[in-house]
Amino acid sequence: MKNRLVEYRKTFGYSQERLAARLGVSRQTIISIEKGKYDPSLNLAFQLANVFETSIEKIFLYEEKGEEKS
Template identity: 55%
Template sequence: MKNNLEELRKQKGINQEDLADTLKVSRQTISSLENGRYNPSIILAIKIARYFEKPVEEIFIYEEDKNEKK
């Protein structure tokens, strides 16, 4: 899943450690999210959205698999 987390974080002028502390997760979790190695839980996604005052869909971009049935 793609996301705009790094861009939003930099716009706010905070580093990964500060964001991690605010969200009560590790800096490694923030790094993994930003690099697309980890998808957040629903709870963490909502916490992030509330922190940035944006809808979840503006931060996390879900791309459907071409083989996925609708």
């Protein structure tokens, strides 16, 4: 799943470490989400949306498997 987490994190002035601490997860979890290697749980996605005062859909961009961008 693609996401805009890096963009939101930098806009709000969070380091990966600070965001991880705020959410109670490891820095590696934040790195993995940012790289698209790990999809967060629904609970963590809601927590991220709350931190950045937006909706989950604005942070995480859903694409069907096999769907290609033109």
